[in-house]
Amino acid sequence: MTKQEYTITVYTENHIGLLNRIAIIFSRRKINIDSLNTSPSEIPGIHRFNIVIDETEEVVQKLVRQIEKQVEVLKAYYNTNDEIIWQEMALYKVPTSEIAEKALVERLLREHGANAVVIRNDYTVFETTGHREETEKLIKVLEPFGLIEFVRSARVAIIKSSKGFHEKLQEFESIEPGEAVKENEYLNQAEEVFSM
Amino acid sequence: MEATLQQPPTETKEQKVSLITGSEIVLKSLISEKVKTIFGYPGGAIMPIYDALFDYNDQLEHILVRHEQGAIHAAQGFARTSGEVGVVFATSGPGATNLVTGLADAMIDSTPLVCITGQVFAHLLGTDAFQETDVINITTPVTKWNYQVTDASEIADTLAKAFYIARSGRPGPVLIDITKNAQIQQVAFIGYTPCRHIRSYRPKPIVRQEYIDAAADLINKAERPYVIFGQGIILGKAEEEFKTFIEKSGIPAAWTLLGLSALPTGHPLNVGMLGMHGNYGPNVLTNECDVLIAIGMRFDDRVTGRLDKYARQAKVVHLDIDPAEIDKNVKTTVPVWGDCKETLPLLTEKIISRDHSAWLQRFRDFAKEEYKEVISKDFNPGGDILNMAEVIDALNELTGGDAVIVTDVGQHQMVASRYAKFTKSKSNVTSGGLGTMGFALPAAIGAKFGAPDRTVVAIAGDGGIQMTIQELGTIMQYQTDVKIIILNNNFLGMVRQWQELFNDRRYSFVDITSPDFVQVAKGYHIEGEKVVARTDLKSALKRMLDHSGAYLLEVIVGKENNVFPMVPQGCGVGEIRLK
Numbered sequence: 001m002t003k004q005e006y007t008i009t010v011y012t013e014n015h016i017g018l019l020n021r022i023a024i025i026f027s028r029r030k031i032n033i034d035s036l037n038t039s040p041s042e043i044p045g046i047h048r049f050n051i052v053i054d055e056t057e058e059v060v061q062k063l064v065r066q067i068e069k070q071v072e073v074l075k076a077y078y079n080t081n082d083e084i085i086w087q088e089m090a091l092y093k094v095p096t097s098e099i100a101e102k103a104l105v106e107r108l109l110r111e112h113g114a115n116a117v118v119i120r121n122d123y124t125v126f127e128t129t130g131h132r133e134e135t136e137k138l139i140k141v142l143e144p145f146g147l148i149e150f151v152r153s154a155r156v157a158i159i160k161s162s163k164g165f166h167e168k169l170q171e172f173e174s175i176e177p178g179e180a181v182k183e184n185e186y187l188n189q190a191e192e193v194f195s196m
Numbered sequence: 197m198e199a200t201l202q203q204p205p206t207e208t209k210e211q212k213v214s215l216i217t218g219s220e221i222v223l224k225s226l227i228s229e230k231v232k233t234i235f236g237y238p239g240g241a242i243m244p245i246y247d248a249l250f251d252y253n254d255q256l257e258h259i260l261v262r263h264e265q266g267a268i269h270a271a272q273g274f275a276r277t278s279g280e281v282g283v284v285f286a287t288s289g290p291g292a293t294n295l296v297t298g299l300a301d302a303m304i305d306s307t308p309l310v311c312i313t314g315q316v317f318a319h320l321l322g323t324d325a326f327q328e329t330d331v332i333n334i335t336t337p338v339t340k341w342n343y344q345v346t347d348a349s350e351i352a353d354t355l356a357k358a359f360y361i362a363r364s365g366r367p368g369p370v371l372i373d374i375t376k377n378a379q380i381q382q383v384a385f386i387g388y389t390p391c392r393h394i395r396s397y398r399p400k401p402i403v404r405q406e407y408i409d410a411a412a413d414l415i416n417k418a419e420r421p422y423v424i425f426g427q428g429i430i431l432g433k434a435e436e437e438f439k440t441f442i443e444k445s446g447i448p449a450a451w452t453l454l455g456l457s458a459l460p461t462g463h464p465l466n467v468g469m470l471g472m473h474g475n476y477g478p479n480v481l482t483n484e485c486d487v488l489i490a491i492g493m494r495f496d497d498r499v500t501g502r503l504d505k506y507a508r509q510a511k512v513v514h515l516d517i518d519p520a521e522i523d524k525n526v527k528t529t530v531p532v533w534g535d536c537k538e539t540l541p542l543l544t545e546k547i548i549s550r551d552h553s554a555w556l557q558r559f560r561d562f563a564k565e566e567y568k569e570v571i572s573k574d575f576n577p578g579g580d581i582l583n584m585a586e587v588i589d590a591l592n593e594l595t596g597g598d599a600v601i602v603t604d605v606g607q608h609q610m611v612a613s614r615y616a617k618f619t620k621s622k623s624n625v626t627s628g629g630l631g632t633m634g635f636a637l638p639a640a641i642g643a644k645f646g647a648p649d650r651t652v653v654a655i656a657g658d659g660g661i662q663m664t665i666q667e668l669g670t671i672m673q674y675q676t677d678v679k680i681i682i683l684n685n686n687f688l689g690m691v692r693q694w695q696e697l698f699n700d701r702r703y704s705f706v707d708i709t710s711p712d713f714v715q716v717a718k719g720y721h722i723e724g725e726k727v728v729a730r731t732d733l734k735s736a737l738k739r740m741l742d743h744s745g746a747y748l749l750e751v752i753v754g755k756e757n758n759v760f761p762m763v764p765q766g767c768g769v770g771e772i773r774l775k
Contacts (some may be wrong), residue, residue: 013396017332017342024337065520071341073359074396 001056002122005034006078007086008064008158010049011165013072022049022073025066031055035088037154042164046074052155077160086157090135091117092126092142099124102145112132112138123148215382218348218374219248222312225355227255228388231283233274233645234258235267239287240327242314243279244379246285259645259674262666264291266638268298269655269664272307273642276625277600277650279433281362282642284311287766289327292334292373299369304629306431308367310358318346318375331373335345340368348381348560352388360391365399366518367431401519401533408539411530412546414487418511420555421447422485424470424478424499427454427613427628428492428516428536435459437540437620438491444544446552448559450478452493454628457618462598467559472763473610476570477562479761479769482507484558491515492536495525496629505768515539534544549624570760574611581754582730584608584683588615590734591653591681594741599651600625602643604636604660607689610759612655622647634663641670641677651679651741658684658710670744679740680724680748682713685755693758698765724748 012018019038026033034052041048046078053060059079067076096119107152108114128138135152216224222245228235234256238246249258261267271282286295292313302309316325331740332344341361345354351374356624358370415421435458442449442459448467449459459466468475471483479501482488488510488628493499500506502526511529514522515536522531532539574585588611591599597617602625603609611625618624627635640654661682671678688706695703717724723743727736733751740747763772 016344017336020333023338028337062520062524065522065524069518071394071397124338 001058003054005052005054005059005081006057007009007081007084007155008049008051008053008060008067008076008078009159010067010076011071011074012047012049012052013074014045014047015072016167018070018072021070022051022067025063026051026053027134029059029063031059031063035154037156039156046165050155052156053190054142075165076117079157083161084157086155087129088132088135088153088155089127089129090152091129092138092147092151093123094126094142095146095148096121096124098145099142108141112141114138210326211313216385217244217248217379218345218351218381218383219244219379219383221348221351221383222355222379223248223252223256224385225352225388225548226283226311227252227390228390229281229355231281232257234283234285235261235270235642235725236285237267237287237291237336238263238285239289239291240315241316241376241381242291242312242374244376245312245314245374254753256265258285259641259670260661261638261641262669263526263664264294265297265634266641266664266667266670268295268302268309268311269632269638270307270323270642270645270670271304271311272302272635273602273625273639273644274646275302275307275309275642275721276639276646277622277643277652278646279430280646281359281620284309285313286311287314287327288316288331288373289329291327291426292331293329295371296334296338297630299335299371301627301635302369302634303338303340305627306367306427307369309369310355310362310364311369311371313371314379315344315373315375317377317406317686319377328562333370335371337419338369338463339371342371342373344373344375345378346418348378348383351378351402352385353391354392356389357394360394365397379559380599400517400535403534403538403542405542407530407532408542408546410530411515412487412543414449414511414513415445415489415528415543415586416546416548416550418485420481420485420489421445421483421487421489421552422510423447423449423489423491424452424482424493425449425455425458425491426452426493429455429458430621431519432492432535432537432648434535434540437537437544441540441544441547444549445547446550446556447489448552448556450475452496452499452628453613453626454624455493455704456613456616456624460619461620465556465634467556468563469614471496472501472674473578473614473759473761474499475563475614476566476761476772476774477538477559479763479772480562481558483509483768483770485510487511487513489513489515490526491540492517494518494521497525500525501763501769501771505770560597566761566774574615577754577757580730582727582733582751583757584611584685584753585615586730587681587683587733587737587751587753588655590737592617594734594737595651595653599623599653600643600647602626602636602640602652602654604654605631605633605690606657606660607685607693607757608657608683608757610681610690616624623650633660635660636671637661637664637678637680638667638670640680641667641674641676644676644678652677653679653681655681655683657689658682658686658713659688659708661713662708662710665716666749668722672722674722675745678746680717680746681740682748682750683753684710684713684750685753685757686710687755689757690759691757696756696758697762713748722746722748724750726750726752728752
């Protein structure tokens, strides 16, 4: 099996120390996390992790099962890039004098879907959002003009086929504690999104 | 409504305003969880809890150990023989870090524990205060769950969660770190509600009938089906369900190190032990069976040997409560997720009784060969020097397989596991996954508290016993009736065996000297004796078992004896060596 980029989505309780618990599942196996984002989800109080790694599906599947085993994790699943809509945001700081004199700023902005966030006498900050290739392309363009600083955010991703987690969570909550059989009935309906 | 009106209003009011300390809430919570025994060691940051314990001495028995590692191993031993959650108290800093080995051991061997550690005052967190250490982050990889409490109002609910998580699903250790201010703080306590549900936590996966059907179909069509079972049977309290399953199906069954005692060793379908030092047939025939039914076991590398040479021909049915175990090491044809207490009866119902006597005979033939080549020589080595196996053999004869055997780690552990007879479940206590030397002595103390009516025999080597020998002090103080056998070969025998076989006999730092163990025991007012001659062995063992109270028996065994059979590292189970 060949390695490729996988985006792991994890729905969790908002619990101190959970980030560490999830991160060590990767570091224990000497797997580097390419990108990690935590954010609120569509449900108040429920957090959502987006983790990007470059691995084989077999490895990713085992990791997801280990993640889901954690007490505060509601659900974890993984997707390839063609199954998700994803974005990363990047900021570029360049000297205003250089960029104003030597580049066609207007064209730059249009071609790369960039915005000027701040324009000062000494520097200008551009912002662009897109896939990694797109944000990287703009680095190449700006480098000749003396790129002072560059930063890119973690990936945020939404699964194309998902109907959202809200309904599922309500089902989670509606289940009376204890009765394993009832839980099964519900889990059986959730083939589409649930990884196991 | 009427009842409420009739109640004197003052009483409810008083109940509402009664304030108690966080420490007392800890103890009341433990009592509500029916905890009777705590293994622990006091210290600065847990002093308020110990102060409260002074008043609860009649309801909670506290066993003062000699080292926190001893406390947690004792709690493990307690959990393993009682089937209940083991409870540990330790202070912050070094008290807590001394628990780490035991936590790792309990994590990998799925032992339910609740460890309560004291922590510095909340306002001192992160200031490098005296005996402050980041216990939560240190223990995260080795706990099923952990949590730091900084406010007394959180204590009852947190402990309720802790017990629920520790014992439900695949059990494991939980650590609760309580800051000193929360222990002192007074809050209203309205009572303890046990936890039965956590929204984000699924202790048991779905039992899916389609997988039960598929598994039954595979098993019913199999010509050479083979069951391998682990501790899951014991943890799931499914010994009867398991026995019914194999008896109806007539399938031979072999055990992992931790599965030992789930099925009586004398059962006609019990074909022996799996793994690196397991029995001949169970290893070789793994690569000849057509359907491998793994129950409550996790395909540890010591069981499988080289994975690409492990049961490649077989279809694999894997029953496990932990979905993360499915396909982790061995690819499963049919995963039967769920608690084996529920899945085994469902499977048994669908199984057709079939005659597998010819297949079972294959195991018997291998057993005969193993007996001729290995076992008979182990039991009758000739010469003047005793062999470890002889000691176990004699012990079996005297106990009839009714004793709890607690082993340490190394050669004696493999010999004891291979040869000890068991008639009851929850009788084998050993450090399997982590292989913690020093486990046996403290674990045996806990095992005795967990099964007070049973004979508990700790078996350790001369190396392992010296790692936690201070717990003889605990045995002395509580007059714990633990029988201790030290199989002394004056070597760190297992490492020496490997050095002999794989490192050209370069015996690098395995030559260990020992104190006079009998004198050491005497110093702790524990009776003991040393056996060198074969003729003295049985009578000495009998004296040990008949003695009321703890007894230490040191047996001098052959210096350079090896444990066989053996699957050398990097080899497949089919390449098992008899010598």
